[in-house]
Amino acid sequence: MYIKRHTKIIHYSLKEIKGAGKGTQMKTEFVIVTGISGAGKSCAVNVMEDIGYFCIDNMPPQLIPKFAEICEENDDISKVAIVTDIRGGTMFLNLNATIEELKKCGLDVKLLFVDANHHVVKQRYKETRRKHPLFDVTNGDIDKAIDAEREIIEPLREIADYYIDTSLMSTSTLKENVLNIFLDTPSDSMTISCISFGFKYGVPNEADLVFDVRCLPNPYYIPELKEKSGLDKEVRDYVMSFESSQTLQTKLFDLIDFLIPQYLHEGKSQLVIAFGCTGGKHRSATFAENMCEHLSKNHLKARVLHRDVNKDKK
Incomplete structure (x- = not known):
């Protein structure tokens, strides 16, 4: 000291x-x-x-x-x-x-x-x-x-x-x-930030909740989707075309819907929900976008941030 x-x-x-x-x-x-x-x-x-x-x-x-x-x-x-x-x-x-x-x-x-x-x-x-x-x-x-x-x-x-x-x-x-x-x-009010990130670049320290979506099929290995991201409809449609993705999203929506009132009751001003995949470009970006849309439809102040979506661009 x-x-x-x-x-x-x-x-x-x-x-x-x-x-x-x-x-x-x-x-x-x-x-x-x-x-x-x-x-x-x-x-x-x-x-x-x-x-x-x-x-x-x-x-x-x-x-x-x-x-x-x-x-x-x-x-x-x-x-x-x-x-x-x-x-x-x-x-x-x-x-x-x-x-x-x-x-x-x-x-x-x-x-x-x-x-x-x-x-x-x-x-x-x-x-x-x-x-x-x-x-x-x-x-x-x-x-x-x-x-x-x-x-x-x-x-x-x-x-x-x-x-x-x-x-x-x-x-x-x-x-x-x-x-x-x-x-x-x-x-x-509480501001909710939905962040996508790549695990190979590190987990964001500001995240309150971190969800690993690397368990889902990876669009990276589809040639026509490789250079696109979760901001593109084609990638989001591909990621969400699998039953495992739909089930995971439903369960995550239910979890967040349950947690938010608890955080509000405790007076929390900021909630950061982070979704991670390998490079932070496809699956994590898809889930961050979908979560932000879900929260906005419920009249919550939600915003999305894609931390690593452009890092692999040549």
């Missing part, structure tokens, strides 16, 4: 917020963005700014309640995204207490955690030649700096309302993920 932990909880002056909470409904949506340095928080916030969020980078947790008071008095600000992370030093350690205090005062506050694995973060720092926030306190050891930050920030990942792992994501894919979560999404 390289930053001394503070156990004292700071009691913020939230008189105006508490007073407003007694007689009026809080109108401002707050998203606190945090996560591992180098994971892509800045990119995520840039996307949020493009869709109408008032964004602030590197605000210490102690200032967030005061800023919340200002926002509640301003009718022009309805959506706010605040980045706070390890750059705040010891001040950052009070973020959990700040979030709890804001929620107790009736504010609509959500936590977005942006993550990436150790190897990817280290490689990004090498490519950009930027200095990690804990570079000096670890005597220039980037591995120790990354490990130290993760130890400090891990508890926040566990309480996050939204989680994005960018380890295997391009910038455009990260942008699509952020849009899927926040674009025209009411703060009190």
Whole structure:
């Protein structure tokens, strides 16, 4: 541990917020963005700014309640995204207490955690030649700096309302993920993302539910379907022409239909359902598309993302 932990909880002056909470409904949506340095928080916030969020980078947790008071008095600000992370030093350690205090005062506050694995973060720092926030306190050891930050920030990942792992994501894919979560999404509803992926590229860490559909017949071995994907009707028709595919889909629909009310009851804000096949191009894409259609027909906010569908294109 390289930053001394503070156990004292700071009691913020939230008189105006508490007073407003007694007689009026809080109108401002707050998203606190945090996560591992180098994971892509800045990119995520840039996307949020493009869709109408008032964004602030590197605000210490102690200032967030005061800023919340200002926002509640301003009718022009309805959506706010605040980045706070390890750059705040010891001040950052009070973020959990700040979030709890804001929620107790009736504010609509959500936590977005942006993550990436150790190897990817280290490689990004090498490519950009930027200095990690804990570079000096670890005597220039980037591995120790990354490990130290993760130890400090891990508890926040566990309480996050939204989680994005960018380890295997391009910038455009990260942008699509952020849009899927926040674009025209009411703060009190659950966003369901249906992801297709290839096991040979790795399982998406952000997935809540992972289903392996490699047990089904593979269109890859059909010459006229090999270069197509589950976005094409011919491929989807082929995959779903088998009784095993139809039975599996029916059972998956029943399972998800049962689980969603349970997740909603527990207050879950984001559900990621991932379907994997070998390359993430045919079977997984078919099932992701079909699941998204099924959920949309049930009037749920569902979106589809095909992570690896174009990776084998020449």
